[in-house]
Amino acid sequence: MSPITIFQARRILTMAPSRPLATHVAVRDGRILGAGALEELSGWGPYRLETRLADKVLMPGLVEGHSHLMEGAFWRFVYCGWFDRRDPNGRVWPGAKTLAEVLERLRAAQATLPDPAQPLAGWGFDPIYFDNRRCVREDLDRVSTTRPVGMIHASGHIINCNSAALAAAGWLRSGIDHPGVPLGDDGLPTGEMKGPEAMMPVAGALGMDRGALAGDEAGLRLFSRLCVRAGVTTATDLASPLPDEALPMLRRVTGGDDFPTRIVPLLRLTGAPEPTIRRAAALQGQGSDRLRLGRVKIVADGSIQGFSARLRWPGYYNGAPNGLWYIAPEQLQQALALALQHGVQVHVHTNGDEATDAVLDGMEQALHAHPRPDHRFTLQHCQLADAAQFRRMKALGLCVNLFANHHYYWGDEHYRLTVGPERATRMNACATALAAGVPLAIHSDAPITPLAPLFTAWCAVHRLTASGRTLGEHERIGVADALRAITLGAAWTLKLDGEIGSIECGKRADFCVLDDDPLAVPAMQLKDLPVWGVVQDGRIFAAAELPTD
C-alpha cells in the first residue's frame, strides 16, 4: 500500500457541497482519500502528518481555462507593459509609465547582450496609456542602430520596431502600400506593424515568431512556475498546432516529478475540419495524467479592440466596418457536427455577438444531426453575448468562459470607442450567464493579461476598469461564485470536474495554498491575496522555493 499523507491546514475550502470546510485532507497516490477532521481521516491507516501548511488556507487548485503557454516564452523578452507584472522568478516588474521608461528598460537589457547584431525584443507594450504618443522607429533607433529592436503590444496585434528590424525584414524601403504598414513623411514605414502579415517578418527578425515559440521546452517550464505563483494546478494552452514532434517533449516534461502543472493543450483547427477533428480523436489516448489531449479550438472571428470581431447590428460605436470571419459559418457547423459525431470536445473563440450567433446556429444544426448529451462545447471570450444568447447557450448545452480580465484592461476603450457605453456595460456578463444557468468559467488569456485567477475573480466581482470606473454594476458576481468559476467552473468546461476543481474523495490532490481565506478577506483584496504555492498530485511546490534563473 502506498503511504498516506495527511495535510494539516488552518482552513480548507473544499468547494464540495456536502462538506464545504475542513482542517485536514488525506492523500494517497496523489489522490484525495477525504477531507475532514484528523480523527476522521486517520481511519485510512498509518499516515504521515504534513504540517508545513498548518497555518495556510487551502482551496482547490485553480484552473486557468484559457491561457497560452507562450506566456512562459515571452518572459525571455523584456517586459515593456504599463502595469506591474510578476515574472516566473517572482520578480515584479514595475509598469513602464512613459515611452522614455520603456526605452530605458530596453537599453538596460541591451547591456547584457555582447553581440551587437543580436535581436532585442520586448512585449506587453501598451501605448494607449501614453496620451496617444505613438512609438516610431526613430524612438527605437535610439536603443540601437545595429541590432533589430522591437516590442509586441499587450493586445498581441501590433509590433513596433526599429530601422534595423525593418531592414532585416526587407521593409526599410519606400513604395509599400498596405493598411498594416503606416508610412512616415519620408515614405518609409514608421515601424508600427499592424496585423499578422505585417508583424510576421518583423517577429522573425526579432526571434519571437509563433512557430519558434510553440513547443518550446524552456518556455513550458517558465509557464509552470507562473502557475505555481498564481495557485494554478491545471492550465490550458488554447490553442496549439501540437506538431507530432512536440508531443514527446510535452509528455516527458509534464511527466517529470518536478513538473507542477496539469496542461490541457487544445488543437487549433486550420483549413478543412475533418483532418483536425480526426487527429484530435486520435490524440485522445496519447496523453497522460498531466497532459490532457484530444480537444479542439476553433477561432470564429477576431478581436473587438482590433475591430476584427464580427458584430451584429448596430456594429461598432465609432462606425468602423464589421470585422472578419476566421472560418466560414458553414465550415464551423461542419466542424461542430464532425466533432459531435467523433466525441471530440470543441471550444470556439468568439468575440463579437454575430460570431456567437453563428456558433449558436451552427450548434443547433449540428446537434440535430448528431445529438450528443453532455457535450460541453464551450464559447471562449464570447464577450458581447446578450441575455437571449445566454439563454440559447443553456438550451443547447453550451458552456461559456468569459474574459473577465478584459474589462479591467480595455473596458474604458470599449466604453469610449469600440462598442459604446451600453454594450460595454454588458460585456462579459457573468451575472446573466449564471442567471441563465450556463456553466461559467472566467479567464486571463495569458499572455494577453496576467495569469492570475484570483485577479480574474476580482475582476468579475468588481468590474472595475483601469481608470476606476465600475463598468456594469449589475453584472458583478459574488466572491463565492467567482471562486467557483476559477475552479469547478473551468474544470467543468474541460470535462475534468470529476477529477479536479474541488477537494473531495477520489479527486486529484491539487490545492491552491493561500496565506489567507479568500471568503474572509475584504473582496477588494482578493487580487492581492498572497499565494504561497500549490500542492499538485499530492506534491508540495512552494513559490519561494521554485528554481530561478
Next chain:
Amino acid sequence: MSVTPPIPVSIIGGYLGAGKTTLVNQLLRSAGSARLAVLVNDFGELSVDAALIASRDGNLLQLAGGCVCCSFGSDLMSALQQMRELQPRPAQILVETSGVARPDAVARTLGLVPGLRLDAVLVLADAEAVRERAADRYVGELVRQQLAAADIVLLNKCDRVGSAQIDALHRWLSEVAGAARIVACTRAEVHAALLCGGVDAAAARARRALSALPGGIAPRLQASGAAELFDSLSLEFAHAVQVQRLAEALAAPPLQLLRAKGLMRDADGRPHVLHVVGRRAGWEPAPQGPAARGRLVCIALRGQLQADRIRAALAACAA
C-alpha cells in the same frame, strides 16, 4: 543592369463551395511542364494524382513536370517568400484563398513581398448559390466584397441553372462586381491561359510570339476543352506607344477584354511589358533587347472580340 521581371501572381478567390479547389485540381492536372507554383490553404481537399507527385517536403509538393504546390496555412507571407526563392524560379504563382478571405486584402499582402506582381484577381461564383449567399445574414457582405474585388468573375456551375437565370446573373453581377469581366463555366473548366497569362489554342502563332515575352508560359500549358470559348487577336506594329494610356484603354469596360499582353517601346524607346486582366491594367519595364516591332495579343470571349476598337485604341495611343 538587367531587369529581373517580377513573378506574376494570380489570386483565386470566392466563397466556400464556389469551385476554387476544383479549379486548382484541374490546373495541376493540365499544367504539364509549365513552372506553376500553386499556393493552397491546406492539402486537405487537393486531389493530385499520386503518380504526378515527384517529392514532398513539409508544406511543398514537387510535381512531375516542374509545378510545385505549397500549403500556406495561416502564413501566406512566408509561403510567398519561399516561392520567390525557389530555384528554378516559378513562372507564375497562383494563390487559392480561403473561402472567407477578402481577395483585396490578399492582394495587399502580395504587395508586401518584393519581386512579385499582382497579375489578376479571379473570383469564382457558384451560379446556383451565389445570390442566396450574397443575401446571407452572416456572409452576404463578405460575398459581395469578394465579387467586387474581382478582375474576372468565373461564374461556375452554369450547367445547373437555366439560360434565363444565367442572363439574370450576368445583370446582377455587373452591379455587384462593377467592371469585372464575367466568364461562364462548368466544373470550373476555364482555359489555363485565362489564369496564367496566355491566349487560346486557336492563336498558335500569337502564342509563339507571346512565349518569347518575359514570363510567357502559355505554350506549355495544355489546352483544356474550354479553348474554343475564346477569340484572340494578335497585332504587330512599328510605332512607339503611350504604355499606361494603352493599358488603361484596353482594361476599360467597353472592350470587354479578358486578357491582353504586349511588348512595346515608349516614346523614349524603352521597352515595356503591358498586362491587362479583365479590368486590371499593368505595365512594367522589360529587359533591353533588339529594337523589335511592338506586339500585342488580346483575348475575349468568343463573339465579343472587338478588333476594330482595339486597333483604334492602339492607334490613339501612339506616342
